[in-house]
Amino acid sequence: MKILVCISHVPDTTSKINFTDGDTKFDTNGVQFVINPNDEFGLTRAMWFKEKQGAQVTVVNVGGPETEPTLRKALAIGADEAIRVNTQAQDGYQVAKEIANVVKEGGYDLVIAGRESIDYNGGMVPGMIAAITNSNFVTNCISLEVDGTNATAMREIDGGKETVTTSLPLVIGGQKGLVEESDLRIPNMRGIMMARKKPLSVVEATNAAVETNSVKFEKPAPKGAVTLVDPDNIDELINLLHNEAKAI
Amino acid sequence: MSVLVYTESEQGKFKKTAFEVASYAKAVADQMGTTVTAITVNAGDTSELGKYGVDKVLSVTNSDLDKFNAKAYASVIVEAAKQESAKVVVLSSSADSKYLAPIVSIGLEAGYASNVVEAPSSTSPFTVKRTAFTNKAFNMTTIDTDTKIIGVSKNAFGLKESSGNASSEDFSPAISTSGVTVQSVDRATDKVTIADAEIVVSGGRGLKGPENWGMIEELAEVLGAATACSKPVSDLGWRPHSEHVGQTGKPVASNLYIAIGISGAIQHLAGINSSKVKVVINTDPEAPFFKAADYGIVGDAFEVVPTLIEKLKAFKAQNA
Numbered sequence: 249m250k251i252l253v254c255i256s257h258v259p260d261t262t263s264k265i266n267f268t269d270g271d272t273k274f275d276t277n278g279v280q281f282v283i284n285p286n287d288e289f290g291l292t293r294a295m296w297f298k299e300k301q302g303a304q305v306t307v308v309n310v311g312g313p314e315t316e317p318t319l320r321k322a323l324a325i326g327a328d329e330a331i332r333v334n335t336q337a338q339d340g341y342q343v344a345k346e347i348a349n350v351v352k353e354g355g356y357d358l359v360i361a362g363r364e365s366i367d368y369n370g371g372m373v374p375g376m377i378a379a380i381t382n383s384n385f386v387t388n389c390i391s392l393e394v395d396g397t398n399a400t401a402m403r404e405i406d407g408g409k410e411t412v413t414t415s416l417p418l419v420i421g422g423q424k425g426l427v428e429e430s431d432l433r434i435p436n437m438r439g440i441m442m443a444r445k446k447p448l449s450v451v452e453a454t455n456a457a458v459e460t461n462s463v464k465f466e467k468p469a470p471k472g473a474v475t476l477v478d479p480d481n482i483d484e485l486i487n488l489l490h491n492e493a494k495a496i
Numbered sequence: 497m498s499v500l501v502y503t504e505s506e507q508g509k510f511k512k513t514a515f516e517v518a519s520y521a522k523a524v525a526d527q528m529g530t531t532v533t534a535i536t537v538n539a540g541d542t543s544e545l546g547k548y549g550v551d552k553v554l555s556v557t558n559s560d561l562d563k564f565n566a567k568a569y570a571s572v573i574v575e576a577a578k579q580e581s582a583k584v585v586v587l588s589s590s591a592d593s594k595y596l597a598p599i600v601s602i603g604l605e606a607g608y609a610s611n612v613v614e615a616p617s618s619t620s621p622f623t624v625k626r627t628a629f630t631n632k633a634f635n636m637t638t639i640d641t642d643t644k645i646i647g648v649s650k651n652a653f654g655l656k657e658s659s660g661n662a663s664s665e666d667f668s669p670a671i672s673t674s675g676v677t678v679q680s681v682d683r684a685t686d687k688v689t690i691a692d693a694e695i696v697v698s699g700g701r702g703l704k705g706p707e708n709w710g711m712i713e714e715l716a717e718v719l720g721a722a723t724a725c726s727k728p729v730s731d732l733g734w735r736p737h738s739e740h741v742g743q744t745g746k747p748v749a750s751n752l753y754i755a756i757g758i759s760g761a762i763q764h765l766a767g768i769n770s771s772k773v774k775v776v777i778n779t780d781p782e783a784p785f786f787k788a789a790d791y792g793i794v795g796d797a798f799e800v801v802p803t804l805i806e807k808l809k810a811f812k813a814q815n816a
């Protein structure tokens with residue numbers, strides 16, 4: 249089985265979110281970039297397929313040279329090879345088109361993406377890849393088993409989960425549950441050394457069109473101070489929630 | 497030319513988000529000087545949609561669509577959009593709608609903006625405001641394709657009533673066959689879900705162990721609320737993963753969010769920040785949650801929560 253894991257290069261969850269150039273660009277100053285958490289769960293599940301079922305695992309990112317350390321980290325975790333599609337990611341459609349092209353060229357059976365990236369939160373790349381490549385698709389995927397060309401997956405739904413059966417070629421939008429937090433791997437020295445020798449190929453973009461354009465960013469208005477209520481005066485809390493906040 | 501809105505239902509009843517997306521579609525239609533058409537699947541009586549600005553309903557009744565299937569439902573929406581020559585398609589942010597949106601987007605060659613929080617600020621260029629960086633910022637985005645798809649954030653636009661009648665006609669489009677088959681659905685039907693809840697009661701590591709969740713559940717019951725938890729609580733197996741909220745868990749956009757024994761780490765706050773009113777109960781006055789909350793009690797959950805339950809019961813009895 250050939251697996252392609254999509255790796256989004258995103259600011260660490262603790263990053264200060266600021267903007268530059270008249271609030272049109274994300275300020276990367278002092279920001280540490282990581283593998284998108286949803287993608288990391290997927291990558292770790294891919295490692296399981298590699299170790300237990302002999303799958304071959306490629307990671308892909310659409311981005312400039314600055315994303316290569318993130319791809320190297322994925323190689324250190326255990327992916328066999330990496331592909332960087334050399335263009336700036338501008339919108340979900342463009343990224344999906346570029347990745348769909350990699351999928352077609354490489355003949356991948358299974359594409360594992362994250363249900364959304366934590367920066368743009370578009371939540372559209374996996375579904376678009378599936379639609380463009382005419383593959384089966386399961387998002388919010390919290391478990392995945394593959395047996396030959398058949399697959400069984402669980403999807404988180406509002407208020408519960410559902411179990412589905414499907415087949416390869418398949419695209420999933422993954423999240424926590426695919427593996428547990430405790431299964432995530434921190435690359436060891438050997439992994440890091442080996443990653444340096446693994447192939448990271450840079451392919452030129454097809455210059456897919458964009459459908460949306462980011463014009464400007466805004467930060468939420470600062471919040472007013474908290475109203476503290478004495479723990480011995482719970483009636484006051486109920487009163488405030490009822491009469492002031494109109495929330496109960 | 498009308499604006500098309502997919503109004504979701506469950507067991508023949510509209511979800512509340514259906515009325516919110518209909519209200520949104522009406523606002524867009526007014527801006528564009530056109531009408532609103534809703535597409536429904538096995539929805540039963542659709543007349544209620546008129547109250548939220550829908551002029552016409554395309555009503556699909558098909559037992560093959562009893563269980564949600566993203567590809568099949570997406571094809572229904574695509575066909576409806578084509579029939580109506582819709583230039584704008586409005587969807588909700590439910591798990592199902594977010595699942596089918598990208599498929600509709602490819603099907604209609606239409607640009608898609610998700611997590612949209614306001615009516616378009618301009619229709620030419622078509623510009624919407626959406627959340628990004630998990631609620632830590634907003635992003636003004638233009639959709640530059642001929643047809644546009646908007647995913648509306650829950651509870652962001654609200655319900656707007658308008659007077660009108662929705663006429664209904666049967667619609668039987670060709671439906672794509674899907675290679676994904678639902679085998680079983682595991683959902684507690686007697687409980688409010690985090691996605692639908694007006695009020696969410698959430699517990700953190702400060703509650704010490706799973707045996708102490710009785711009072712959280714009781715508080716939720718009194719308020720008709722859903723229960724949620726912080727990430728470590730689900731990682732420790734105290735509560736199911738489906739209750740984990742925050743940046744890497746479920747988003748919460750309820751009217752009221754009550755955080756008990758939760759410190760308010762940046763990743764937690766990111767996911768719950770779009771809730772309207774936030775209450776924190778925590779022993780530590782320095783806990784970061786107090787900076788994000790509207791109301792706070794510095795106190796021990798094991799004392800505060802039981803009293804709160806008792807007083808709320810009395811309040812509910814009085815205001816029933």
Ligand SMILES: Cc1cc2nc3c(=O)[nH]c(=O)nc-3n(C[C@H](O)[C@H](O)[C@H](O)COP(=O)(O)OP(=O)(O)OC[C@H]3O[C@@H](n4cnc5c(N)ncnc54)[C@H](O)[C@@H]3O)c2cc1C
Pocket residue numbers: 261285699700701702703725726727728729740741742743744745756757758759760761762763764767777778779780783795796797798
């Ligand atoms: C990549 C990444 C992603 C993450 N994603 C998420 C996410 O999606 N959601 C999430 O929640 N976290 C997330 N986290 C974890 C986050 O950083 C915090 O560790 C977590 O939110 C803390 O959970 P907590 O508040 O329950 O526990 P703690 O931080 O341990 O806080 C417990 C609180 O309880 C209070 N307390 C103790 N006893 C009592 C009492 N008797 N009465 C009242 N209060 C009491 C304490 O004062 C303390 O403030 C993520 C972390 C990383 C690195």
